[in-house]
Amino acid sequence: MSAPATAAPATSPPPLPAAETVTLKVNGRTVQVPKTMPDWQGKPQPTTMLQAARLGGVEIPHYCYHDKLPVAGNCRMCLVEFGTPALDPATRKPALNADGTPKIARSVLPYEPGTPRGAIACATPISPGMEIYADSPATKQMREAVLESLLINHPLDCPICDQAGECKLQEYSVEHGQSASGFFETKVHKPKAVDLGPRIMLDDERCILCTRCIRFSKDIAGDDALGIVNRGSYNSIAAFPGRQFDNNYSLNTVDLCPVGALTSKDFRFKMRVWFLKETRSLCTSCGTGCNIVIGSREETLYRLEPRENEAVNSSWMCDSGRLNYKWIGRADRLREVRVRGGHSTWSAALPQIQAILAKAPQGSVAILAGARQTTEELYLLKKLADRFGAVTDSVPRTGAADGFLVAADRNCNTQGARLTGIWSGTMGAQIPRIAEGIRAGGVRTLVVFGEDVTRHGIGPELLASLETLVVSDLLPSATTRAAHYLLPGCAAAEKRGTFVNVKGRLQKFLKAVEAPGDARPEMEFLWDLLEGDVARRAPANIEAIFNQMVREVPAFAGLEWARVGDTGVTVPL
Amino acid sequence: MPQEFKLILKHADEPGYTPDMGCYLKHGGYETLKKALQAPGRDLPDGKKLSPQEALREDVKASGLRGRGGAGFSAGLKWSFVDRRSGKPIYLICNADESEPGTFKDRQILHKDPHQLIEGMVLSCWANDVKLAYIYIRGEFPEGARLLNRALAEARAKGFLGKNILGTGYDLDIWVHRGAGAYICGEETGLIESLEGKRAYPRIKPPYFPAILGLYLCPTIVNNVETLCHVKHIAAMGPAEFARLGTPNNTGTRIVSLSGDVQRPGYFEVEVGKVTIGELIFHENFGRGLRPGRQLKAVIPGGSSSKVLKAGEVFQLKRKGADGQMAPVEVPMLDLPYDFDSLQSAGTMSGSGAVIVMDDSRSMVDALANLSEFYAHESCGQCTPCREGALWMAKGLHRLTHGDGRKEDAAYLAHIAQNIQGRTICAFGEAAAWPVLSFVKKFREEFEARGEADVAARAAAGSVPDSNRKPSPHA
Numbered sequence A: 001m002s003a004p005a006t007a008a009p010a011t012s013p014p015p016l017p018a019a020e021t022v023t024l025k026v027n028g029r030t031v032q033v034p035k036t037m038p039d040w041q042g043k044p045q046p047t048t049m050l051q052a053a054r055l056g057g058v059e060i061p062h063y064c065y066h067d068k069l070p071v072a073g074n075c076r077m078c079l080v081e082f083g084t085p086a087l088d089p090a091t092r093k094p095a096l097n098a099d100g101t102p103k104i105a106r107s108v109l110p111y112e113p114g115t116p117r118g119a120i121a122c123a124t125p126i127s128p129g130m131e132i133y134a135d136s137p138a139t140k141q142m143r144e145a146v147l148e149s150l151l152i153n154h155p156l157d158c159p160i161c162d163q164a165g166e167c168k169l170q171e172y173s174v175e176h177g178q179s180a181s182g183f184f185e186t187k188v189h190k191p192k193a194v195d196l197g198p199r200i201m202l203d204d205e206r207c208i209l210c211t212r213c214i215r216f217s218k219d220i221a222g223d224d225a226l227g228i229v230n231r232g233s234y235n236s237i238a239a240f241p242g243r244q245f246d247n248n249y250s251l252n253t254v255d256l257c258p259v260g261a262l263t264s265k266d267f268r269f270k271m272r273v274w275f276l277k278e279t280r281s282l283c284t285s286c287g288t289g290c291n292i293v294i295g296s297r298e299e300t301l302y303r304l305e306p307r308e309n310e311a312v313n314s315s316w317m318c319d320s321g322r323l324n325y326k327w328i329g330r331a332d333r334l335r336e337v338r339v340r341g342g343h344s345t346w347s348a349a350l351p352q353i354q355a356i357l358a359k360a361p362q363g364s365v366a367i368l369a370g371a372r373q374t375t376e377e378l379y380l381l382k383k384l385a386d387r388f389g390a391v392t393d394s395v396p397r398t399g400a401a402d403g404f405l406v407a408a409d410r411n412c413n414t415q416g417a418r419l420t421g422i423w424s425g426t427m428g429a430q431i432p433r434i435a436e437g438i439r440a441g442g443v444r445t446l447v448v449f450g451e452d453v454t455r456h457g458i459g460p461e462l463l464a465s466l467e468t469l470v471v472s473d474l475l476p477s478a479t480t481r482a483a484h485y486l487l488p489g490c491a492a493a494e495k496r497g498t499f500v501n502v503k504g505r506l507q508k509f510l511k512a513v514e515a516p517g518d519a520r521p522e523m524e525f526l527w528d529l530l531e532g533d534v535a536r537r538a539p540a541n542i543e544a545i546f547n548q549m550v551r552e553v554p555a556f557a558g559l560e561w562a563r564v565g566d567t568g569v570t571v572p573l
Numbered sequence B: 001m002p003q004e005f006k007l008i009l010k011h012a013d014e015p016g017y018t019p020d021m022g023c024y025l026k027h028g029g030y031e032t033l034k035k036a037l038q039a040p041g042r043d044l045p046d047g048k049k050l051s052p053q054e055a056l057r058e059d060v061k062a063s064g065l066r067g068r069g070g071a072g073f074s075a076g077l078k079w080s081f082v083d084r085r086s087g088k089p090i091y092l093i094c095n096a097d098e099s100e101p102g103t104f105k106d107r108q109i110l111h112k113d114p115h116q117l118i119e120g121m122v123l124s125c126w127a128n129d130v131k132l133a134y135i136y137i138r139g140e141f142p143e144g145a146r147l148l149n150r151a152l153a154e155a156r157a158k159g160f161l162g163k164n165i166l167g168t169g170y171d172l173d174i175w176v177h178r179g180a181g182a183y184i185c186g187e188e189t190g191l192i193e194s195l196e197g198k199r200a201y202p203r204i205k206p207p208y209f210p211a212i213l214g215l216y217l218c219p220t221i222v223n224n225v226e227t228l229c230h231v232k233h234i235a236a237m238g239p240a241e242f243a244r245l246g247t248p249n250n251t252g253t254r255i256v257s258l259s260g261d262v263q264r265p266g267y268f269e270v271e272v273g274k275v276t277i278g279e280l281i282f283h284e285n286f287g288r289g290l291r292p293g294r295q296l297k298a299v300i301p302g303g304s305s306s307k308v309l310k311a312g313e314v315f316q317l318k319r320k321g322a323d324g325q326m327a328p329v330e331v332p333m334l335d336l337p338y339d340f341d342s343l344q345s346a347g348t349m350s351g352s353g354a355v356i357v358m359d360d361s362r363s364m365v366d367a368l369a370n371l372s373e374f375y376a377h378e379s380c381g382q383c384t385p386c387r388e389g390a391l392w393m394a395k396g397l398h399r400l401t402h403g404d405g406r407k408e409d410a411a412y413l414a415h416i417a418q419n420i421q422g423r424t425i426c427a428f429g430e431a432a433a434w435p436v437l438s439f440v441k442k443f444r445e446e447f448e449a450r451g452e453a454d455v456a457a458r459a460a461a462g463s464v465p466d467s468n469r470k471p472s473p474h475a
Helices: A049-055 A137-152 A168-176 A212-220 A252-256 A346-359 A375-388 A414-419 A431-440 A460-464 A478-482 A522-531 A542-552 B021-026 B031-038 B052-063 B075-080 B106-112 B114-127 B142-157 B188-195 B225-237 B239-244 B277-282 B340-345 B364-378 B384-400 B409-418 B428-442 B444-460
Strands: A021-026 A029-034 A036-038 A044-046 A079-085 A104-106 A112-116 A118-120 A131-133 A200-202 A226-229 A236-239 A262-264 A277-282 A291-297 A300-306 A365-369 A391-393 A445-449 A468-473 A485-488 A497-500 A505-509 B090-096 B130-137 B173-178 B220-224 B253-260 B266-271 B296-300 B314-320 B326-332 B354-359
Touching: A021 A049, A029 A036, A029 A049, A049 A079, A049 A131, A079 A137, A118 A137, A137 A168, A137 B384, A212 A226, A212 A252, A252 A262, A252 A300, A277 A505, A346 A375, A346 A468, A346 A485, A346 A522, A365 A375, A365 A431, A375 A391, A375 A414, A375 A445, A375 A497, A375 A522, A375 A542, A391 A431, A414 A497, A431 A460, A460 A478, A468 A478, A522 A542, B021 B114, B021 B142, B031 B052, B031 B114, B031 B225, B052 B075, B052 B114, B052 B225, B052 B239, B075 B220, B075 B225, B090 B114, B090 B188, B090 B225, B106 B114, B106 B142, B106 B225, B114 B130, B114 B142, B114 B173, B114 B225, B130 B142, B130 B188, B142 B173, B188 B220, B220 B225, B225 B239, B253 B277, B277 B296, B277 B354, B314 B340, B364 B384, B364 B428, B364 B444, B384 B409, B384 B428, B384 B444, B409 B428, B409 B444, B428 B444
Parallel strands: A021 A131, A365 A391, A365 A445, A445 A468, A468 A485, B090 B130, B090 B220, B130 B173, B253 B354
Antiparallel strands: A021 A029, A036 A044, A079 A104, A079 A118, A079 A131, A200 A262, A226 A236, A277 A291, A291 A300, A497 A505, B253 B266, B296 B354, B314 B326
8 A cells, every 4th residue: 555544535435336226106106215214213124105105295194103203003094005016827927908017906905805905104115016096085085084083082172272273183184084074972081181290281082092102202212101091992191100201301292292182281271373483493401402493472482392403303302491491581681781780771881891891901801601602602702802812711511411312511502612712621610710810900801691600609709809890691690780781682592693512513593582671682792892883883794703703713614604504514523 | 414523622521531631641642742753854755854843834734724713824824934034032822812702612622621732832832943932811711821820830740841842852831821801912913912011902014923023023923722732633643634624725623612592502623614504503413403483694603703694695606516617606604614715705704613693583783782892892992993983883883772873874884894994903993893894784774774763763752863862881
């Protein structure tokens, strides 16, 4: 070998071997699909009719099937009529029609050859030459019959059901149901308002027994807490005796439930879902950065739901993160700019801070920036710090990782703070030095973003000895009370930006609601502070600031705001 | 003259025959096993050699033995599907969850001759390299479970079971597992789930074919009690001799459970296809006819799940004529040979071998209401069509039998049943639907008359149909 090991390959790598494919027809259209596809665990398995139809652009309706759960095959909604190439009984070779095309044997009941037999598309593997009739009269009749069966004992209490508007029973009834039922009997009655656990209510009458919740809890959350009791039409979901359904992922079952059987105690009866504005955002409760959708209406948050991202959280999020949004609407949110205890305005306060900073000697400023600020804010804070040779740091915040989604790092942007240079080496190591600097008189100005430093070694007496304390935060604390300049900031739900998760996934989030009072996104007023003359500055623009940051932070090289996408990009840590 | 042929029940009902080891040995018990385990294997004409185990598997296939549990599938073929290359253990399960209404044959074996079953099982396990087997016995057979456990202990003590069976180096153990009272546990994959300690929800097939992904996701054979006993006789007689019993493609004997409106209900072991339904009901050797003054109305030929046959029905069957060609012949219902193929040709099945006879004192509406109650109660509720449909049918029939019927209920019931059959995870869907479909089709006028009478009675009472509906027991 003469070529150095580091030499770039002269040619592009050889093309991957073409995956084996199967050709079949979906609703008369020929499609070629891979012979195997990933199952719920990502293991390659023979491609199913449902997957093949999806690749052919046809969605087969289903209740119990879910991409991320083991296949159950119990709802029967995905029954489809199908055909396979017929064999000539004499030659055992494919039989042909007069025009030379292969003869297709439609599936029929073995004991009643005049009646079509459906197969469950979710669990039936495809075979070469198969034809899937996803909209044939027989298929439609099977769907109608399943829907009729699901509805006969269903309470039809849609007007007071939280699921209404996002209910698969409603949607499929519209798309595939029949308008009338011959049901002439009394309905089965089952337990209502069953308190399954601290966060979940169950209405057994609405349940269609698809077992998604059972499978999720057992196979994904690893908590075998739910099961079915009773038999036949009286089957009911229940927590095992003496057990609470209380694992930290229980609320995912509310998302998974295709009907209104499982409801979130937090959300139920609060808002009709069709009024909710949906905003793509990120969970801020730990360093995992689960992708979420915020449901809000008129500047009020009503719920967070997980948003699928294979690189981060699959389709799930933890309950603690999901419910950690109430503080955003708290009455004591900081909503006004305050200067030395009195009410002020942005246009009055910012030039004063600029003037103070402009006169600050090198080394007399320290900046403590919470690792829950956005990457852009941290980048601007670092720029500010560099102007005055300021010491910067962040506050580490850790807990126990749960081995699933909850990370030990409870800051949502620890890596963003590191990559932008806010901290290096050991996070938080500079805080004692800053405290010492204040005590010794070298540090005269402290800028704090999003932390109560009195709980991290810089007590009120130290803060009182500062010449200038600039604080931006969301909620009042001992630090905000000591601030000379108090600048109200925004929660993630109230602004746009990016976070970098513990694995280096840079992800962006969008604004769902307006911030209260005079509060402004920190990126905006940091930009104002940096730009100097407020009257002549260009307005803060997330795209411009992000793209400028990309040019200056090596880990982000080559990125563009517009190309980050909904599920983010991975950056080198 | 049609008569019983006692192969499995040869000794069971002899006076003084007891279910213990001593009695079984006195009657030649375990001799077949001893011989089989010493067999040298077999040379084939093409020079290949079959191991003794392979030879027994081939013999079971060649015997034509069909499963006695209900589906009548070739036992040898079932064994041939077993995945022998997976590297996983192969399990064998004896399905002793005899629960099909009208069926009471396996219990004769379990209670009177458990060692015969054990010998058949040891042979079957040996032939299939099974090291661990289970007998899944229905919970309502506590005495059967006790006798089996005693017999298994005796067999272990005698070296017919356990480590190094009869000095051959072959190890096998068999354990009894008692069910807890659910019909669905007789469905082989439901049984497997139950044996694994789970709710007896039948598995979807594909992918969970027991021969590949059975008990603990290992290759598994599930055979009926009677089927496994027959393996002993095939090993003893040889497949050719066994196949001489019965009729072509319907070989051997089977135990028929005869119940209902006959003078002498009971179980009768007959050569398959050598006795007709009429003979089973009327012949001196079997049912000895109906009660005085009664006419035959209907026969459920293969357990309550099979489609009912109506007195006087005539079927077109294909029979081999004198010229050797298959030709259609008309066969009246009573002349149907009691075998797998004839009953299938007549649109029903011999199922578990349970013949339920109904005379003209019976209301088909009431009888169906009774059956449907059973299926509504036993539906496991896993999949939608059966879970909702089984109870729906039962409720409709409850209404029809409690004065709140309608003329259209016949069509109404058939509509529900039609939406169950063929659309469920397991064959319970058919089991629940077929009685309804066949009763309503063949006795439609009776159902409609019942509905019309209800309508008339309500009109006379001045009530409207909806207002006087009786509360269903299920509400």
